[in-house]
Amino acid sequence: DIQMTQSPSSLSVSVGDRVTITCRASQSVSTYLNWYQHKPGKAPKVLIYGASTLKSGVPSRFSGSGSGRDFTLTINSLQPEDFATYYCQQSYSSPSCSFGQGTKLEIK
């Protein structure tokens, strides 16, 4: 099994802040790394796939980077609608996959 470890588990931030979330895989997943946003009462939504490709329709303030074992999701100039929980997911072993434990963005 490939284990995914995200940090931090929560972050207290303000509108306008730059946010960085990291994700580390227990083994190399190349660039088979995806990022999701999940809001309460809603289905998760993919933001970034292939480590750095922005899904169509996702604001450009979201960006992803990394390869191998270490990845980063960055949100520039945080907006009110960005307060949510973010998950990384490896799809290297697809159809098997695994998620990080999540990073919850809270309002400071």
Next chain:
Amino acid sequence: EVQLVQSGAEVKKPGESVKISCKGSGYSFTNYWIGWVRQMPGKGLEWVGSIYPDDSDTSYSPSFQGQVSISVDKSISTAYLQWNRLKASDTAMYYCARRSDDYYYYMDVWGKGTTVTVSS
């Protein structure tokens, strides 16, 4: 419109069985893997397992192998997640999601989720 429509909330007692469903529409259902994802109350997303509707090829997370069963009826474009003997710890929201046919295999379409509550 591509969508996955999940069945309604279930309330069961420990030891009972339940089968929840996920109906795909707006695309060729048989050609895309469907995955199931659990979210326990206050916790994160966990992959349960996935099925390929065309041939019913199935893959389970080791954490869920033997605990649940995933099946499909491709004649009605519906995937299922089933428990034979529920436990209180199965209480959670369960999402189905389509695996994209993109090279990176992310989950591109999600159902709204089905809540399963197990309580005596």
